[in-house]
Amino acid sequence: MKLIFCFLFTLLFLNTFAQDTTLHRFKGVFFPYPMDRPAKFSVGLTFTTMPYDITEELHFQIPALDVHLLKRVSKKLALDMRANVQVVQNLLTAGPRWATTLNDRFSISIGNEVGYWFGAVNTEGIRTRGHGFQNVPHLAIGHRFNRRVLLTFRAEALMNFGIKTYAKDTELTSDYRLFGGSTYSLILEQPFYGNKVLTIGLRGIYTDFFWQTWSLFETFDRNIFYPQVIIGLNL
Amino acid sequence: MKSYLPFILLLVFTSCQELIDAPVPDLRWDAFDSPNAKPLTATERKALEGVYSIAIADDNFGKEAALKWTYVASEKDTAYYLSFFCSEDVRYFICQGKRTDSVILLNGYWRNVENTKTGKVHFTISAADLSGGNSSAAEQRLSLQIRGTFGVKDDEPEKKISFSYLRPLNTKIPYYLIAHRGGGRNNDLLPASENSVEMISLAAQLGANGIEIDIQVTKDGVPVLFHDARVNDRLTTKTGIQGAIDSYTFAELEKEVKLKRGGKIPTLKEALDTILTRTPLEFVWIDCKYKEAIPIIRTLQKEYLEKAKSRGRKLEIVIGIPDEDVMAAFMKLPDYKNIPSLCELDTVKAQQVNANIWAPSWVKGHQDEEVNAMHAKGKLAFVYTVDVPKKIKEFMYEAKFNGICTNRPTMAAYYYYARQ
Numbered sequence: 001m002k003l004i005f006c007f008l009f010t011l012l013f014l015n016t017f018a019q020d021t022t023l024h025r026f027k028g029v030f031f032p033y034p035m036d037r038p039a040k041f042s043v044g045l046t047f048t049t050m051p052y053d054i055t056e057e058l059h060f061q062i063p064a065l066d067v068h069l070l071k072r073v074s075k076k077l078a079l080d081m082r083a084n085v086q087v088v089q090n091l092l093t094a095g096p097r098w099a100t101t102l103n104d105r106f107s108i109s110i111g112n113e114v115g116y117w118f119g120a121v122n123t124e125g126i127r128t129r130g131h132g133f134q135n136v137p138h139l140a141i142g143h144r145f146n147r148r149v150l151l152t153f154r155a156e157a158l159m160n161f162g163i164k165t166y167a168k169d170t171e172l173t174s175d176y177r178l179f180g181g182s183t184y185s186l187i188l189e190q191p192f193y194g195n196k197v198l199t200i201g202l203r204g205i206y207t208d209f210f211w212q213t214w215s216l217f218e219t220f221d222r223n224i225f226y227p228q229v230i231i232g233l234n235l
Numbered sequence: 236m237k238s239y240l241p242f243i244l245l246l247v248f249t250s251c252q253e254l255i256d257a258p259v260p261d262l263r264w265d266a267f268d269s270p271n272a273k274p275l276t277a278t279e280r281k282a283l284e285g286v287y288s289i290a291i292a293d294d295n296f297g298k299e300a301a302l303k304w305t306y307v308a309s310e311k312d313t314a315y316y317l318s319f320f321c322s323e324d325v326r327y328f329i330c331q332g333k334r335t336d337s338v339i340l341l342n343g344y345w346r347n348v349e350n351t352k353t354g355k356v357h358f359t360i361s362a363a364d365l366s367g368g369n370s371s372a373a374e375q376r377l378s379l380q381i382r383g384t385f386g387v388k389d390d391e392p393e394k395k396i397s398f399s400y401l402r403p404l405n406t407k408i409p410y411y412l413i414a415h416r417g418g419g420r421n422n423d424l425l426p427a428s429e430n431s432v433e434m435i436s437l438a439a440q441l442g443a444n445g446i447e448i449d450i451q452v453t454k455d456g457v458p459v460l461f462h463d464a465r466v467n468d469r470l471t472t473k474t475g476i477q478g479a480i481d482s483y484t485f486a487e488l489e490k491e492v493k494l495k496r497g498g499k500i501p502t503l504k505e506a507l508d509t510i511l512t513r514t515p516l517e518f519v520w521i522d523c524k525y526k527e528a529i530p531i532i533r534t535l536q537k538e539y540l541e542k543a544k545s546r547g548r549k550l551e552i553v554i555g556i557p558d559e560d561v562m563a564a565f566m567k568l569p570d571y572k573n574i575p576s577l578c579e580l581d582t583v584k585a586q587q588v589n590a591n592i593w594a595p596s597w598v599k600g601h602q603d604e605e606v607n608a609m610h611a612k613g614k615l616a617f618v619y620t621v622d623v624p625k626k627i628k629e630f631m632y633e634a635k636f637n638g639i640c641t642n643r644p645t646m647a648a649y650y651y652y653a654r655q
Contacts, residue, residue, distance in 0.1 A: 057463035
């Protein structure tokens, strides 16, 4: 995993010198900036590494389809909609995002997303299912490099509520902290081929409950670290 | 500087996860370590056991706690530990006791096993209260109070807490309180590695009267306690050894591999020897992860059952049958129907091997009908591995199982010993 991080950060470092055109300007969905177009759309993948604390010897990454739409409401206000899809378990979020520039290079945004996750899998031959809600207030600071490569640092608070998991119709667990943890992301959005923009991001998730692990029924009351890689293409 | 920023962030990003731990605090206490402080007598220890109300607590330890003594024996002497199993938040205390002329001292630590909260505790009890003066034993116990202070991590204990005796421990109907992985998993941040001799020695202090242990086999055919099929960063410190455990001899593992939270990989023989000679544990569930190990496990099971019998020691050792492959290997043993075993498969297969115990997963629910059917045949039923506190209570109070396997044995111990 660390090798992947090293590779991605090296890529990030080198890409700060990449070429671009005016077509790419502020096209990234993560970069906090007033909306200069009706909508921004990105499709990609997230890869979340499940920590040993949760999965024990099964140390693996879970990929998820990541679809992200930013819809202009006014110049500074946008509706941020996102879907994380793994078929057997999915997360849908939506919420407002307000962004403004601080100066020629820096800009910020604040927002709040409300999410609903749901899933169903067979565990030891038993049909288990789960669902729950998230509320995610967030703050992002963006820096535009000389050649319009966009770097975003984003922090989110994770609030989990309404978590219910079942085996057949028997409720298994529902007690988790409301203030479940926080996430910190560093995201690079930079010109790719044509007028596309590539997103490469690293997200550190510190939480006592990560929705993709609902089927493990863990009971920890301490934050566990889930590293996540985000790769996307802004169309 | 700007160019190095990503690399600095990378360093921060990848190093945070190593910081989480819950080490046992420094337990030095001058009054307790004084040469004037003497070990408690068996009578004094026994008088402290019971269910207590938590009268003063500046934190969430719950309303009650069950107090029970256990021990770890060595060749030289025996160390006694008083465990407090609290009703809330999966909290517990583990203390040792001494007495001076006028006062009983209890020195130890507390922990919430679901997170990293821990700290020192110091308790005092009036020796006169414990001896009872002219009052009867029953009257004396009803007035018994344990007063003390607790702290956070290595801070000196300053927050007040006290316990008032309510009633004796429940032990009416035997119940198997089985600690998973020899006592607990590495991710529970206990002061010992899972499936280690040190963890087995700790298990009774955590409330267990039995343990489940996982068996793999080395290249030279030695059964060892190890959960995963491969030597990995989860279970061992980084020594350069990685890969399948059966690709190394036991001598290589013993020389090169250190367990993540201390200790060495033990052989099954060492583990059984520890259980028999050092602990009060009465039940061992040998979870066989490697079907070829069944014959050697059987040999050791037989040897240690005979040793226990010759010492007059109550000890059950069962071979776990987690899947069909192990079941097939088990059924190749001579006279397998008379070998003590535990079957995780369905009740039909449990009866096919004449398992003493049927043990389904908790996600399958109470399964009262199947449990009753096993009871009707004179067999026991356990449920594994229940960790959600309210589910532990539900399975122990509402279902008909005879035992529970858990990573939260302190919680199960409270529900058992405090039951009215």
